[in-house]
Amino acid sequence: MLKATQMMVFYENMLALNNISVQCDENQIVGIFGANSAGKSTLMYALSGIMLDIRKKEKMAGGERITVNGEIRFNNKDISNLKPSLRAKSGIVLCPERRRIFDESTVLENLKIGGYLATKAQARETLAYILDVFPSLDRLKDRVGGFLSGGEQQMLAIGRALMAQPKMLLLDEPLMGLSPLMQATLIKATKAIQVEKKISIIISEQYARPVFPIVDYAYILENGSAVMEGTREELMNNPDVKAAYFGV
Numbered sequence: 001m002l003k004a005t006q007m008m009v010f011y012e013n014m015l016a017l018n019n020i021s022v023q024c025d026e027n028q029i030v031g032i033f034g035a036n037s038a039g040k041s042t043l044m045y046a047l048s049g050i051m052l053d054i055r056k057k058e059k060m061a062g063g064e065r066i067t068v069n070g071e072i073r074f075n076n077k078d079i080s081n082l083k084p085s086l087r088a089k090s091g092i093v094l095c096p097e098r099r100r101i102f103d104e105s106t107v108l109e110n111l112k113i114g115g116y117l118a119t120k121a122q123a124r125e126t127l128a129y130i131l132d133v134f135p136s137l138d139r140l141k142d143r144v145g146g147f148l149s150g151g152e153q154q155m156l157a158i159g160r161a162l163m164a165q166p167k168m169l170l171l172d173e174p175l176m177g178l179s180p181l182m183q184a185t186l187i188k189a190t191k192a193i194q195v196e197k198k199i200s201i202i203i204s205e206q207y208a209r210p211v212f213p214i215v216d217y218a219y220i221l222e223n224g225s226a227v228m229e230g231t232r233e234e235l236m237n238n239p240d241v242k243a244a245y246f247g248v
């Protein structure tokens with residue numbers, strides 16, 4: 001479904017992604033794990049195409065030179081040079097790190113903004129689904145985004161991404177800064193979204209442990225390189241992975 005081959009990203013001379021190839025098949029959940037600065041967000045920006053916009057903006061501002069190499073295919077079509085808005089339209093939707101919701105708009109308004117690509121019927125149906133999978137948002141419909149807790153904001157950010165009718169949802173560090181209980185709630189909802197909406201999901205996180213139970217396949221990034229990959233079972237049974245990422 002989504003396949004990136006030999007991705008290289010340089011910020012000036014700094015190599016942020018070093019020859020990374022990742023793949024997410026239909027109806028899979030794929031994990032991207034790695035410490036701070038490993039390259040998770042850079043990979044998400046490359047997959048969603050936002051990297052092309054960042055590169056353009058930097059160039060116009062006379063800022064740093066960003067180089068992106070590699071091939072990205074979605075449903076067997078080369079989308080390497082497709083701009084992010086058209087990738088979103090074709091079904092690749094990024095839910096960015098740090099949520100980026102509209103603080104002064106209500107929960108309902110935030111969700112409706114996300115539905116700009118949807119037909120009226122799709123928007124209505126998706127909204128009902130979001131309020132069902134995240135019942136807290138139903139109770140908070142009229143509250144402004146800025147007054148939500150971190151976990152509620154994350155639910156809203158995922159909800160807003162769902163309104164864009166993704167086929168491939170990219171979740172960049174959705175658990176950052178949240179309590180273990182909230183993390184568990186979000187992971188359960190993520191799994192439900194994959195099963196009930198048949199959406200493929202790539203999820204990046206610093207800590208593998210809370211996400212691991214729902215991934216089909218995962219990649220482990222270190223300093224911009226994929227140092228390990230495998231199915232959940234393969235990685236779970238790998239003593240190096242256990243020691244480094246699960247502390248056992």
Ligand code: ATP
Nearest residue numbers: 011014016034035036037038039040041042043206
């Ligand atoms: P985190 O968990 O902290 O979000 P990450 O795994 O998402 O980390 P990236 O944000 O992709 O990592 O960063 C990878 C590397 O690229 C880091 O060393 C970072 O400092 C660098 N980097 C990211 N964005 C830029 C930029 N615009 N200009 C220069 N260097 C950058």
